[in-house]
Amino acid sequence: MRIILAEDNDILRKSLSFFLESKGFTVDQFSDGKDALEAIKNNGCDLILTDINMPGISGMEITQYVRQTLNSDIPVIILTSSGVEQTELDSFDIGANEFIAKPISPAVLLVRINKLLKTRV
Template structure:
């Protein structure tokens, strides 16, 4: 399974990539939204994991582009350190499948990913 991981926090990106690779996923990590979006345009992913606040394009902009421009149904999990309820509501409104508040638990992330991938 191919996973796109867009996260600008290097420690979190590295640790989640390592964890997911150990679970058998093929992970493409990106530190900014612009590079992540370019990759989504060119390659097919089974699931997209994206932080909301990133340089280039935000996770919300990526989600909106995937849903409204590319018209893809690829599962999307959004995570953020924002505690504003509206951020979570906006994520679902534009097409995110799941929302996880930081700090991200790798075990919880894996459960939610498997739930979406096994539909």
């Protein structure tokens, strides 16, 4: 299973990638939303993990593109340090499947990923 991980915080991105790879996933990691979106368009994936605030293209823009332009149901999990309820509601409105506030529990993230991937099979 291939995961696109778009997160501009180097430490968080590398630690999440290491954790997910240790659980058997292939992780393509990007610190920039534009590069992540190119990979989604060109290579495809089974799940997208994206921070909201990133250089280039935001996680919200990635989600909108996947839902509206690609017309895809690839599961999208949005990660954010924003605790604002409206941000969470907006994420769901544009088609995100899950919303996880930072700091992220890797164990909880894994449960949510597996749940989303199981419903797709």
